[in-house]
Structures are given as C-alpha cells and as structure tokens.
Amino acid sequence: MIRMHYGMKICFGAALMFVTLAPVAKADDFKLSNNQRISCSRGLSAGKLNTATCKSYAYLFNVKTSEYFRCSVSLALTRDNKEVINVQTDGGCTKKPRIFETDSSYSFDATETEPPNTNSFFGPGGYSVWASDNTTQKVRGCIIISSGLGSDISKCLDMTFQ
Template structure:
C-alpha cells in the first residue's frame, strides 16, 4: 500500500510540475486535492488497491477550468506485484465569467459514495472571484442520475 501512495504522490507532483509550463501567469492549480483509495480481494488471494486523485486547473484570465483526475490500480499476490495500471486526464469545463479579467478560484468535491451523493458519483463546487471588483460567483455541479450533469452558477449579493 505504501508503494501505491508513493506512486500516486509522484503522479500528483508530476501534475503540479506541468502547470508552470502552461503560462504560469494565467493558470492556477486548486489547493485542495484529495486522494481516496480502496482495497479488495480477488479470486486466488489477489489483493487490489485502487487510488484516485483529482484537482482543478483554472485559467485566471478567461475563467475556464479543467477537472483533472489520475488513478492507479495495483494488483499483487502474497509475493509480488502482478499488475499496475494508471489512467487519467483533464476535461475542459465552460467559462464561469463571460468576459476576460483577473480571477481567483477555489474548488471542492464530494467523495463518493456519501450522503451528499443522491443520484450518482457526487458533485463539485467552484467558487470564482473577480480580483478587480467585488464580484463572486458560486457554481455547483451534480450528476442528474440520468447520464448528464446539472450545473448552475449564482452571483453573490453583498449586504
């Protein structure tokens, strides 16, 4: 299991190392990455551990963002590692604000399955702020349970 954590940690470091190469002044990496792992027994006394981690990459000029995920599955018996598989990538999401500006953001995600996940694998929220004005927009995306996501954003009012 420590090998799985080491490999996932290395994958996360590689992801953060790639961010500066993508015009560091326009992109920001989410600071609340999470990792979740599960273990299972397979026929023949094989043990499998699967770990997933995600992060968000935000364009601070356009307010477009990417949801990135990396996963690793390790299968072993009592003596050796038999198989290691990795997968991952980033999915582009729409702009939060319609015009270019200077934005800041934060993101968080439910961890499935849990009580917040009524219809499927959970959801996530994105908060974005205009750094030149008193303007904040909160967006929540959840699975509809019918194969599509529902996403809504709301501008905050200040009292």
C-alpha cells in the first residue's frame, strides 16, 4: 500500500512537471518544403549484377527564424537475376544559415538541380531556395552550387517589386 502511494506521488509529480514545462519547451514552428525531388540511376556490375541508386532531398524550414535544414536520403539496391543481394541506406539533415537576419513569419520553398549532367559544370549541381516574409512584401532568392573544391557557394538576392 505504501509503495503504491509513493508510486502515485512520483507519477503525479512527473505529470505536473510535464504540464508546467511543456509550454516553456515549445519548439519553433517548422515546415517541410513542398518541392521534394527523387532521382535514380541504374548500372551493371561484374557478374551480371544490377545496381539501382535513388536519392531524394527535402528541406525543413524554421518559419520563425528562417534557418533551414537540407535533408537527403539515399538507397542503393544490388541484385542478380534471382534475388536482392544488398540494400544500403543513408541520410540525414544538415543545418544551413538563416536567410533573413531577424525573426518574423516566413514562407519557404526549395528545389534541387537534376543529377550531374551537362548543366552541372562544377560537380553534383546545386539547389535554389526562395523565402518570403509573411508580414511584409519581402522575397529573397538564393542559389547554392558546389564549387568543386569541397565547399558550396551561396548567393542571395532581395527581389525588387515594380
């Protein structure tokens, strides 16, 4: 009986702490971009093995601070004529800097270039980011490309309205 009473006190205390701290621990508002892309490639390996690799990107945007995360996921599947031999997955999100210097209420979208091709002079290509302030007429467009030297080059431009 004493143990049950003590257990109820602990549960009540934990519930009270959760209820009182929940508003303080409220996270910023995040929004997933609407423009996810996927690209896949196939190849033949020695011994008549087929390999398919798919990669997709998405963006998670903090609508208050204009910071964002570039997220990627990839899957590589190797098979022969009869069975799947190997499946490998990888992925994660990388935090990127703010687009606007001050907190507000922002909208956001991003898009990736196609996989390496003739339009991709410096490596795997890049992506573009568009963000707008929901409280005023303010839009910023950014293009981020790989320099081919291990770093990205990012330039943003505030849009003018005519």
